Amino acid sequence: MDAFAHVDAYWRAANYLSVGQIYLLGNPLLSEPLRPEDIKPRLLGHWGTTPGLNFCFAHLNRIITERDQDMIYIVGPGHGGPAAVAHAWLEGTYTEKYPHIRQDAEGMRRLFRQFSFPGGIPSHVAPEVPGSINEGGELGYSLAHAFGAAFDNPGLVVACVIGDGEAETGPLAASWHSNKFLNPARDGAVLPILHLNGYKIANPTILSRIPEEELVKLMEGYGYRPHVVAGDDPAAMHPLMAETLDRAFDEITEYKEGRATRLPMIILRTPKGWTGPREVDGLPVEGTWRSHQVPLTGVRDNPEHLRALEEWMRSYRPGELFDADGRPVPEVLETVPAGPLRMSANPHANGGELLRPLMLPDFRDHAVMVKSPATQLTEPTRVLGGLLREVIAANPADFRLMGPDETASNRLSAVFEVTDRAWDARILDTDENLGPDGRVMEVLSEHLCQGWLEGYLLTGRHGLFNCYEAFIHIVDSMFNQHAKWLESSQKIPWRRPVASLNYLLSSHVWRQDHNGFSHQDPGFLDVVMNKKPSVVRIYLPPDANTLLSVADHCLRSRDYVNLVVAGKQPVLDLFTMEEAIAHCTRGLGILEWASTDDGSEPDVVLACAGDVPTLETLAAAALLREHLPELRVRVINVVDLMRLQPESEHPHGMSDTEFDTLFTTDRPIIFNFHGYPLSIHRLTYRRNGHDNIHVRGYKEEGTTTTPFDMAMLNDIDRYHLVMDVIDRVPGLGATAAHLRQRMADERLRARAHTREYGEDPADIRDWVWPY
Numbered sequence: 001m002d003a004f005a006h007v008d009a010y011w012r013a014a015n016y017l018s019v020g021q022i023y024l025l026g027n028p029l030l031s032e033p034l035r036p037e038d039i040k041p042r043l044l045g046h047w048g049t050t051p052g053l054n055f056c057f058a059h060l061n062r063i064i065t066e067r068d069q070d071m072i073y074i075v076g077p078g079h080g081g082p083a084a085v086a087h088a089w090l091e092g093t094y095t096e097k098y099p100h101i102r103q104d105a106e107g108m109r110r111l112f113r114q115f116s117f118p119g120g121i122p123s124h125v126a127p128e129v130p131g132s133i134n135e136g137g138e139l140g141y142s143l144a145h146a147f148g149a150a151f152d153n154p155g156l157v158v159a160c161v162i163g164d165g166e167a168e169t170g171p172l173a174a175s176w177h178s179n180k181f182l183n184p185a186r187d188g189a190v191l192p193i194l195h196l197n198g199y200k201i202a203n204p205t206i207l208s209r210i211p212e213e214e215l216v217k218l219m220e221g222y223g224y225r226p227h228v229v230a231g232d233d234p235a236a237m238h239p240l241m242a243e244t245l246d247r248a249f250d251e252i253t254e255y256k257e258g259r260a261t262r263l264p265m266i267i268l269r270t271p272k273g274w275t276g277p278r279e280v281d282g283l284p285v286e287g288t289w290r291s292h293q294v295p296l297t298g299v300r301d302n303p304e305h306l307r308a309l310e311e312w313m314r315s316y317r318p319g320e321l322f323d324a325d326g327r328p329v330p331e332v333l334e335t336v337p338a339g340p341l342r343m344s345a346n347p348h349a350n351g352g353e354l355l356r357p358l359m360l361p362d363f364r365d366h367a368v369m370v371k372s373p374a375t376q377l378t379e380p381t382r383v384l385g386g387l388l389r390e391v392i393a394a395n396p397a398d399f400r401l402m403g404p405d406e407t408a409s410n411r412l413s414a415v416f417e418v419t420d421r422a423w424d425a426r427i428l429d430t431d432e433n434l435g436p437d438g439r440v441m442e443v444l445s446e447h448l449c450q451g452w453l454e455g456y457l458l459t460g461r462h463g464l465f466n467c468y469e470a471f472i473h474i475v476d477s478m479f480n481q482h483a484k485w486l487e488s489s490q491k492i493p494w495r496r497p498v499a500s501l502n503y504l505l506s507s508h509v510w511r512q513d514h515n516g517f518s519h520q521d522p523g524f525l526d527v528v529m530n531k532k533p534s535v536v537r538i539y540l541p542p543d544a545n546t547l548l549s550v551a552d553h554c555l556r557s558r559d560y561v562n563l564v565v566a567g568k569q570p571v572l573d574l575f576t577m578e579e580a581i582a583h584c585t586r587g588l589g590i591l592e593w594a595s596t597d598d599g600s601e602p603d604v605v606l607a608c609a610g611d612v613p614t615l616e617t618l619a620a621a622a623l624l625r626e627h628l629p630e631l632r633v634r635v636i637n638v639v640d641l642m643r644l645q646p647e648s649e650h651p652h653g654m655s656d657t658e659f660d661t662l663f664t665t666d667r668p669i670i671f672n673f674h675g676y677p678l679s680i681h682r683l684t685y686r687r688n689g690h691d692n693i694h695v696r697g698y699k700e701e702g703t704t705t706t707p708f709d710m711a712m713l714n715d716i717d718r719y720h721l722v723m724d725v726i727d728r729v730p731g732l733g734a735t736a737a738h739l740r741q742r743m744a745d746e747r748l749r750a751r752a753h754t755r756e757y758g759e760d761p762a763d764i765r766d767w768v769w770p771y
Contacts, residue, residue, distance in 0.1 A: 004238035006334035007058045009321060011234075013090060013332045014054035015275055016316040018082035020108070021115035022047060022294060023309060028108040029326055030318060034310040036300045043299070044116035045123045046079040048292040049163055051274040052195050053083035057343070059241045060159050063249055064337040070155050072346045072459075074146045076172070077163030077195065078125040078136010082115065085129055088344035090328055091336050093130040096345070097494050105326030127488040127495060131344030133351070133458040135481050140169030141451045146190045147178035148455020149348065152397050156188035156348060157252060164196045164205035171447035171478075176222040178448065179263055180425040183436040189252045192224070192265040197272035199289035208269070215267065225251060225262045230269035232287075237270070277312055280305070351460030352496025352558075358399060358462050361390040363552040367577035368544045373593050374618055374769030377570035380611070381466075381506050383544040384551055384566070385414035388464070391555070392439045393418045398461040402441045402449040410466050410506040411568040415440060446474040453501065454482050462499040462555065469505040469565060470512075470521040483531040483561050490534060490559055497558035504551075506568045509674070509698055510612035510711065516704035522675035522697075525641070528563045529679065533650035538641040539564045540674055542614040543573050545580035546639055553584070565674060567611045569707075572618070572768065574637075587640030587652060590662065594621045594635040594769070602634035604729050605663055606721065609638040610674025613697075615767075616711055617672045619718035622770055624725060627739050631729070636662060644683040656688060665689040668728035672716050673697035694724060708760040712747055719743040719750075 020028055022045040027038040053075060064071050075084055088094040089111055094101055101107045101114075114120030121128045124136035134145050146160035166172050182190070198208040207215060212228065219226040227244045231237045244266060254260035273291025278284070285295045296305045296312075321332050340347055347353040366387045368378050391399055392415055400422075401407065401415060408416075420438035427434050441452055446467060453463045482501060489495040505524065512519040528536050537560050541547040547566045554562040574591070575583055583589050595602075608617035614637055621635050638644065640652055647653040654662075663669055665688040673680050677695035684690055701713040711717040722743045726736045753761045 004242060006331055007062055007238055007242070008234060009332045010061065010090065010335060011054050011058040012316040013321040013328060014057060014083060014086040015051050016313060016318050016321065017086035017089060017108070017111070018050045018054065019047070019313055020112040021045065021082040021085060023299065024112040026109060028112055029105055029322060030310065030313060034306055036306065039300045039306070040117065041300065043294045043297060045082055046293050047082075047276055047295055048199070048272040049077040049080040049195065049197060050083045051276070052197055052268065052270045053077070053080045053161060054086065055237070055241070055270065055274075056159070056161055056193055056195075056268070057083065057087045058335070059245055060343065061337060062242065062335045063245055064341055064343070065335050067249060068341070069157060069249070070341065070346070070348075071157045071159055071343060072133070072149065072349045073131065073343050074134045074142045074149070074158060074160040075125045075132065075136060076134070076139065076142030076161055076166045078134060078139070079123065081122065081124045081126070081129070081136060084125045084132055085111070085115065085121070088130045090332065091342040091344045093342055093344035097130050103327050108326050127485055127492055130494075131346065131349045133349050133455065135485050138477060138481050139163065139166035140171040140447075141454070141478060141481070142166065143172055143175035143190070143192060144178060144448050144451020145455035145458075146192070147175070147182065148452035149459040150182065150188035150190050151400065151452070151456055152186065152461060153188040153348065153459065154186060157249075158188060158190045159193060160190055161193045161195050164194065164198070164207045165200040167194060167207050168205065171445075171451060174445045174448055175451065176224075177443070178452070179223050181422045181441060181443070182263075183422070183424055184256050184258060186437065189256060189263060191248060191252065191263070194219075194265065194267050196267065196269040197274070198287065199272050199292065201292050202289050219265055219267070223262055224265040225260075226265050226267055228267045228269070230267075232271050232274060241268075275315070277308055280308065348459045350494070350496055351458050352498045354460035355496070355498060356398065358391065358555055359394040360552065360555060361387065361394060363387055363548045364577050366548055368573050370545070370573045370576045372769075373574050373591075374572040376573050376768075378544045378573050379411050379568055379570050380541070380544040380547045380566045381504070381568040382411040382414070384504070384547050385412035387548060387551060388412060389414040389418050395462070396439070400439050400441055400453070400456060400461070400463045401466065402453045402463060403466040404446050404449055404471070405442050405444045406468055406507070407440055407442060407466060409568075410468075410504070412466060446471060447478065450475040450478045454478070457499050457501060460498065464502045464504060464555070466504040466506065468519065469508040469524065470519045472503065472505055472524045473521065473527070476524070476527050479527065479561065480531070483535050486535050486559050486561070487532045500554060500557040500560040500562050502554045502562045503564060505563070505565045508565055508567060509702075510610070511567055511569045511707055512702070512710075514704060517702040520698070520702035522565070525563065525565070525675040526679055528561065529682070531561070533642070533645075535559070535561055536642075537562045537652070539639055540609045540611075540641060541566055541584070541639055542608075542611045542637055543571055543575060543580070545573070545575050545577050546584055548577075549580050549584040550639065565610065571611045572615060574614070583637070584639050587643035588636060588638040588662070591635045591637055594618055595633055596625055597632040597634045600632060602664065602667055603632045604725050605634045605636060605667060605669040606725075607636045607638065607663070607669055607671040608673070609641060609671075612707070612711065613672035613674055613716055616716055616718045616721060618769060619767055620721035620725070623718060623722050623743075625771065628732075628736060631725075631732075641683070644680065646686055660688055663687070663689065667692060668725070669693045670721055670724045670728070671695045672721060694728060696721065696724070706754045706758075706760045708750055708764050709754045712751060717747065719746045
């Protein structure tokens with residue numbers, strides 16, 4: 001047996017298992033001639049990229065075994081799910097996680113049947129696949145995930161297979177620059193394998209058509225040492241791939257030891273659908289886009305296709321690969337690593353197994369002293385920056401702060417007292433807070449920040465992503481995929497909980513004085529709200545102390561996406577720390593000091609969520625107290641937005657009885673909201689008295705203007721809220737007509753002042769609670 005016979009045997013076995021998953025219901029070992037009833041009624045899956053992935057797995061196993069290398073894989077062309085499943089089954093991990101899928105003929109039959117089958121498993125590299133941390137349902141994120149996994153993992157190598165179709169996406173194109181943020185001494189290494197098989201679903205891929213010399217220069221320009229492995233003859237490709245991988249891992253060692261400044265990468269060029277049918281119905285298939293999904297589509301009904309499928313599967317010589325009972329023979333498993341060194345069993349790919357709780361300082365030590373509510377101003381995110389500074393100092397190897405060049409802008413600069421921004425590229429004398437050991441990851445790509453953090457969290461660490469509110473939409477789709485990953489993982493017993501993905505959105509819609517309409521969009525709230533209640537949490541802390549309490553809770557949580565929206569501009573301090581903790585624990589509550597119902601049934605409820613809407617609601621309550629002292633007003637602030645849902649719909653939801661007690665069932669409710677008004681109606685449409693709820697919020701009215709003018713443009717300002725109360729409380733319309741007109745005049749006065757002087761009137765700008 002030649003030196004690469006074991007690798008080739010593994011590769012052929014994986015290819016056989018992959019084809020079987022796409023096609024077969026029964027007869028897994030081809031112990032009898034294939035019959036139509038052995039074939040699945042619906043043929044689903046993707047063959048084209050799969051043999052190339054199996055080729056990589058086979059050779060990476062040899063490296064792990066020979067070098068005792070700690071390694072995980074990331075599969076960019078994640079629709080090559082059959083390869084990852086076959087790999088985990090051959091390594092034995094699949095049977096360990098799913099004991100009914102044994103390594104025998106019956107287990108193989110079940111393995112084949114479940115693939116892309118009702119009640120079975122997805123066709124992509126999904127959470128159900130041991131060894132995976134990258135969902136293959138959407139392309140573009142593999143390389144960012146790989147670098148995120150490598151940060152603070154000094155002994156780990158992350159082998160990342162990048163499909164040439166995926167390489168055309170924006171996130172992947174930016175991800176090549178992640179090498180400028182990797183510290184060879186502190187972090188692991190990433191081995192990108194750019195797999196060029198020439199085609200996407202129906203079109204050629206750009207990088208496959210670039211001349212090789214130009215492509216190599218492109219990768220060199222990105223800062224890598226590229227190596228080319230190209231061909232279609234296994235007899236030549238096995239020794240070439242082995243030699244290249246040995247050279248690449250030698251170079252990784254040099255890089256880790258500081259003797260080289262560039263990571264290696266491999267350009268692997270193989271035919272799409274390699275080893276599959278060369279021609280079907282007179283048309284070329286192997287090496288073309290026709291092999292992308294299912295090369296033979298009419299197998300049940302077309303005897304010629306059935307014969308071609310059997311010839312294809314027998315071409316792998318299954319009798320040499322599996323014994324009579326369906327178990328892989330020793331020659332196939334010769335290069336399979338042992339125990340946790342198997343890529344499908346590596347604990348880094350099930351990060352909850354490695355997760356350690358953060359060492360968190362007492363957030364109460366950072367409390368803002370509040371003598372009386374709403375009479376002093378503090379910048380909430382600046383206070384949070386002090387807490388994050390202590391978190392970073394106490395957790396120097398498993399917490400990172402991500403952000404698209406906005407950490408200082410979002411007032412979190414205190415973190416730079418204990419750390420730099422991670423940077424392993426050239427540094428100039430004029431630069432500040434840059435260094436290879438930095439814990440702050442800043443790059444002007446929300447995609448990279450999200451991808452790095454996902455890879456970091458899924459391999460057992462912690463982090464926070466701060467971003468301007470309007471531009472977090474750039475990662476809407478990435479958030480969707482991560483939320484779905486968490487939802488699926490929660491249903492898989494062997495997937496251990498990971499640290500939550502925490503978003504801090506600041507520079508929000510209501511305070512974009514100099515940026516204007518382009519920076520005004522609170523719609524990420526709605527994107528998050530769409531996901532399963534088991535996964536998402538949304539918090540709108542109105543002041544610094546509530547932000548500290550919420551942040552502590554989020555950093556301790558597991559398996560959630562926590563969305564926190566908080567302002568960076570000075571806002572009124574409403575709660576002492578003890579009051580803030582109680583308020584955040586409840587998720588919402590009556591502000592007794594701002595209310596005038598005195599324990600009786602109110603005439604109107606003023607509800608609010610978000611810092612600026614809360615300010616305007618308080619100012620409206622003060623105006624009502626001054627001008628309509630007999631009116632009984634109840635003021636309610638909401639921190640945990642999901643509390644508004646019924647308890648049957650969300651774990652944080654309130655019972656109808658509790659909701660009715662707070663909000664009443666028959667009194668008008670004026671709800672001043674940070675985001676789009678329909679969001680509140682969506683959360684409360686089942687509640688008693690929903691018809692009484694009138695929501696003010698953002699309605700796509702914005703420009704470069706003053707804070708109060710921005711509020712007036714969207715009718716969330718104090719004067720308009722008073723007008724809403726007059727319009728909706730029975731009996732007030734006629735008796736309070738003079739007050740209503742005065743409120744309309746006040747709006748005109750405020751707008752005229754901004755147009756004349758470029759700032760809000762002092763009585764509005766400097767307003768504090770007067771009682």
